[in-house]
Amino acid sequence: xxxxxxxxxxxxxxxxxxxxxxxxxxxxxxxxxxxxxxxxxxxxxxxxxxxxxxxxxxxxxxxxxxxxxxxxxxxxxxxxxxxxxxxxxxxxxxxxxxxxxxxxxxxxxxxxxxxxxxxxxxxxxxxxxxxxxxxxxxxxxxxxxxxxxxxxxxxxxxxxxxxxxxxxxxxxxxxxxxxxxxxxxxxxxxxxxxxxxxxxxxxxxxxxxxxxxxxxxxxxxxxxxxxxxxxxxxxxxxxxxxxxxxxxxxxxxxxxxxxxxxxxxxxxxxxxxxx
Amino acid sequence: xxxxxxxxxxxxxxxxxxxxxxxxxxxxxxxxxxxxxxxxxxxxxxxxxxxxxxxxxxxxxxxxxxxxxxxxxxxxxxxxxxxxxxxxxxxxxxxxxxxxxxxxxxxxxxxxxxxxxxxxxxxxxxxxxxxxxxxxxxxxxxxxxxxxxxxxxxxxxxxxxxxxxxxxxxxxxxxxxxxxxxxxxxxxxxxxxxxxxxxxxxxxxxxxxxxxxxxxxxxxxxxxxxxxxxxxxxxxxxxxxxxxxxxxxxxxxxxxxxxxxxxxxxxxxxxxxxxxxxxxxxxxxxxxxxxxxxxxxxxxxxxxxxxxxxxxxxxxxxxxxxxxxxxxxxxxxxxxxxxxxxxxxxxxxxxxxxxxxxxxxxxxxxxxxxxxxxxxxxxxxxxxxxxxxxxxxxxxxxxxxxxxxxxxxxxxxxxxxxxxxxxxxxxxxxxxxxxxxxxxxxxxxxxxxxxxxxxxxxxxxxxxxxxxxxxxxxxxxxxxxxxxxxxxxxxxxxxxxxxxxxxxxxxxxxxxxxxxxxxxxxxxxxxxxxxxxxxxxxxxxxxxxxxxxxxxxxxxxxxxxxxxx
Numbered sequence: 001x002x003x004x005x006x007x008x009x010x011x012x013x014x015x016x017x018x019x020x021x022x023x024x025x026x027x028x029x030x031x032x033x034x035x036x037x038x039x040x041x042x043x044x045x046x047x048x049x050x051x052x053x054x055x056x057x058x059x060x061x062x063x064x065x066x067x068x069x070x071x072x073x074x075x076x077x078x079x080x081x082x083x084x085x086x087x088x089x090x091x092x093x094x095x096x097x098x099x100x101x102x103x104x105x106x107x108x109x110x111x112x113x114x115x116x117x118x119x120x121x122x123x124x125x126x127x128x129x130x131x132x133x134x135x136x137x138x139x140x141x142x143x144x145x146x147x148x149x150x151x152x153x154x155x156x157x158x159x160x161x162x163x164x165x166x167x168x169x170x171x172x173x174x175x176x177x178x179x180x181x182x183x184x185x186x187x188x189x190x191x192x193x194x195x196x197x198x199x200x201x202x203x204x205x206x207x208x209x210x211x212x213x214x215x216x217x218x219x220x221x222x223x224x225x226x227x228x229x230x231x232x233x234x235x236x237x238x239x240x241x242x243x244x245x246x247x248x249x250x251x252x253x254x255x256x257x258x259x260x261x262x263x264x265x266x267x268x269x270x271x272x273x274x275x
Numbered sequence: 276x277x278x279x280x281x282x283x284x285x286x287x288x289x290x291x292x293x294x295x296x297x298x299x300x301x302x303x304x305x306x307x308x309x310x311x312x313x314x315x316x317x318x319x320x321x322x323x324x325x326x327x328x329x330x331x332x333x334x335x336x337x338x339x340x341x342x343x344x345x346x347x348x349x350x351x352x353x354x355x356x357x358x359x360x361x362x363x364x365x366x367x368x369x370x371x372x373x374x375x376x377x378x379x380x381x382x383x384x385x386x387x388x389x390x391x392x393x394x395x396x397x398x399x400x401x402x403x404x405x406x407x408x409x410x411x412x413x414x415x416x417x418x419x420x421x422x423x424x425x426x427x428x429x430x431x432x433x434x435x436x437x438x439x440x441x442x443x444x445x446x447x448x449x450x451x452x453x454x455x456x457x458x459x460x461x462x463x464x465x466x467x468x469x470x471x472x473x474x475x476x477x478x479x480x481x482x483x484x485x486x487x488x489x490x491x492x493x494x495x496x497x498x499x500x501x502x503x504x505x506x507x508x509x510x511x512x513x514x515x516x517x518x519x520x521x522x523x524x525x526x527x528x529x530x531x532x533x534x535x536x537x538x539x540x541x542x543x544x545x546x547x548x549x550x551x552x553x554x555x556x557x558x559x560x561x562x563x564x565x566x567x568x569x570x571x572x573x574x575x576x577x578x579x580x581x582x583x584x585x586x587x588x589x590x591x592x593x594x595x596x597x598x599x600x601x602x603x604x605x606x607x608x609x610x611x612x613x614x615x616x617x618x619x620x621x622x623x624x625x626x627x628x629x630x631x632x633x634x635x636x637x638x639x640x641x642x643x644x645x646x647x648x649x650x651x652x653x654x655x656x657x658x659x660x661x662x663x664x665x666x667x668x669x670x671x672x673x674x675x676x677x678x679x680x681x682x683x684x685x686x687x688x689x690x691x692x693x694x695x696x697x698x699x700x701x702x703x704x705x706x707x708x709x710x711x712x713x714x715x716x717x718x719x720x721x722x723x724x725x726x727x728x729x730x731x732x733x734x735x736x737x738x739x740x741x742x743x744x745x746x747x748x749x750x751x752x753x754x755x756x757x758x759x760x761x762x763x764x765x766x767x768x769x770x771x772x773x774x775x776x777x778x779x780x781x782x783x784x785x786x787x788x789x790x791x792x793x794x795x796x797x798x799x800x801x802x803x804x805x806x807x808x809x810x811x812x813x814x815x816x817x818x819x820x821x822x823x824x825x826x827x828x829x830x831x832x833x834x835x836x837x838x839x840x
Contacts (some may be wrong), residue, residue, distance in 0.1 A: 006497065007296065007297060007300065010297075010300040010301070010304065011300070014300075014303070014304065014308070015304075015308045015312075016307055017307060017308070017310075017311030017314075017315060033325075035319075035322070035324060036311075036314075036315040036318050037315065037318065038311065038312060038315055055322075058430075058597065096306070096307060096310075097311060097315075219370075230363040232334065233681075241300070241303070242303045242307065243296065243299035243300055243302075244299065244301050245292065245293065245295065245296050245299070246295050247290075248292050248294065249292040249293075250292075256817075258296075275679065
């Protein structure tokens with residue numbers, strides 16, 4: 001079990017080296033130096049980029065500055081997806097560090113949500129947790145928690161406190177032993193090629209016959225295209241937290257250990273790089 | 276823990292996917308994290324350092340002169356600033372001294388302030404207590420005010436009632452006065468008529484008297500020359516004549532008076548025949564007449580009442596008024612139809628039995644008269660609280676002798692030429708009226724409240740405040756004394772009157788407990804006790820000369836007639 005705890009720590013402390021560059025179109029008083037950061041995979045862009053904002057505010061006229069937003073190779077980055085998901089989805093096979101362009105103008109209203117303060121992130125985060133618990137325990141666990149318990153979850157994420165977060169999150173991961181798992185596995189499958197933002201369906205961790213469902217079973221059920229065809233070349237990578245778990249991995253275990261702090265198992269299906 | 280259920284599937288397969296994940300994660304971190312960690316940290320630190328250095332660097336040589344100029348300007352500025360610094364330092368010094376001064380003052384003021392605070396707290400405490408007291412007083416005051424209001428309304432009602440009552444009383448008094456006036460007028464007219472009659476009578480009877488007693492004739496002349504118009508003298512003259520006539524020709528009335536004689540045996544009373552409220556206030560004195568058919572009572576209500584003793588009951592016959600204060604003592608004239616009373620109004624009064632207006636009023640004492648007795652030779656002897664005994668001549672209606680006694684005289688009796696008086700100084704004194712001196716002083720045990728002499732004039736009974744009756748043998752010179760006491764007998768007042776039975780065998784006295792006590796003289800023991808009829812202290816008893824009845828009276832207006840069956 002010590003391995004499982006290590007897996008949780010590795011998932012929590014996963015980092016992506018990132019280089020923030022100011023958009024060339026921004027009016028600056030002098031040339032802006034790039035800013036480098038190690039972004040936590042489990043956090044949100046707008047939650048960890050206060051330093052970036054401060055850095056670039058030094059060089060642009062502050063009265064010109066509007067809400068900061070980020071873009072990678074022409075794609076606006078949605079702050080309400082975890083950072084790891086954004087990276088895996090858009091830049092998993094590129095050269096590191098991940099170069100993100102910072103904008104202070106022309107906010108893409110169609111693609112992005114506004115994020116005026118951290119309380120918006122908190123609201124989004126808590127709503128995800130509640131949704132996931134509705135799937136896992138019919139909301140029983142999260143409703144039994146007190147306000148301060150909810151706060152503890154959020155503060156654990158905001159301040160990158162692993163122990164503080166998991167002291168409370170442990171309750172959300174419990175299930176009756178006789179059931180063999182959660183009611184439904186809260187998961188989301190992201191893909192680059194579709195207009196749909198993600199796939200989310202009700203899927204039980206154990207089959208009616210009592211077999212343990214695996215990652216492969218899930219994909220076969222909801223997104224069979226992602227599976228390698230018999231004898232054909234591998235066309236898609238199934239990436240969680242920057243790694244490709246074996247398809248035989250039990251889904252319940254994945255949900256317990258490889259879920260993001262918002263209790264969802266975010267799975268990215270990306271095409272295999274051509275080269 | 277959660278994967279426990281999954282382990283059944285096969286340890287090898289289970290560890291494979293787990294190992295794969297752990298390995299992948301390590302690989303991922305090595306590639307993405309570890310390689311860049313230090314690099315990014317150093318870069319960030321470098322960036323912070325560069326941001327601290329001046330951002331802009333002038334790059335032109337031609338700006339040297341500008342720099343020099345700037346330098347000069349800066350020097351000037353430095354000088355100015357130095358000067359300002361000096362000035363400011365000076366100001367600081369001044370301010371510091373001021374500040375020090377103020378600190379010193381503040382330190383001086385602080386104890387004062389503290390003292391003031393303390394006294395303020397103390398005063399606040401006092402204010403609180405005083406306020407509490409005031410609240411309590413206020414509530415008391417309110418209660419009192421309420422009571423006062425109630426009392427005032429009551430007072431007003433009472434005043435109104437008092438006024439009404441006063442009106443009623445005044446009205447009644449007026450009626451009474453009118454009645455009295457008419458009565459006086461009538462009496463006056465009657466007296467006028469009587470006077471003219473007497474004059475006629477005198478002139479008519481003069482020859483008879485002259486023939487029988489020339490001496491009296493001269494006396495009569497003397498009176499006439501003194502004052503022919505005085506009604507009192509006239510009446511005394513009339514009495515004289517009556518008396519003289521009585522001596523010469525014994526009338527029917529006088530036969531009656533002297534027929535009774537001495538009682539041979541007194542019978543012990545046993546039963547109360549008649550109980551009545553005889554007066555309006557307490558009764559002080561009671562006395563049978565010599566025929567035992569008439570009873571006189573005198574009370575604090577100023578009246579002397581006469582009662583017929585007939586068939587075992589008392590019937591009111593007449594009320595004799597004239598006294599302006601309470602009556603203290605009553606005696607019937609053994610030789611005539613007259614009754615004598617002593618009064619609180621410093622006088623003694625004499626009535627005829629058929630006239631409610633006093634015939635003679637003897638005035639001269641300076642305090643209340645406690646005893647009045649008939650003596651020898653138409654004399655009356657009175658004892659008084661003014662420490663005198665006076666002898667009065669009834670014919671002249673004046674005082675003939677004043678005997679100064681050493682103490683308050685509470686009662687007296689007459690026997691021959693002797694007067695025996697009882698006093699508050701616990702002495703019984705025997706006086707000779709002819710020599711006007713005390714011939715004997717007998718001791719008693721306490722204040723003497725009453726005296727009584729036996730009909731044969733052999734024994735004297737005295738009642739004292741020490742609840743003891745004393746019987747003194749008057750025969751011989753030895754004055755032997757016997758004391759009579761009884762359990763329960765208590766002398767109720769300073770004027771309680773005890774009596775000897777007419778046969779001299781018994782003594783009767785009323786006690787403070789409302790019972791009549793009767794002793795046997797020969798055995799010296801208590802013979803009987805008559806309780807339950809009186810509710811207050813008995814003031815006097817009287818034994819009828821016939822020996823048949825005893826009457827007791829008390830201070831709550833009640834009179835009880837006792838008899839042996």
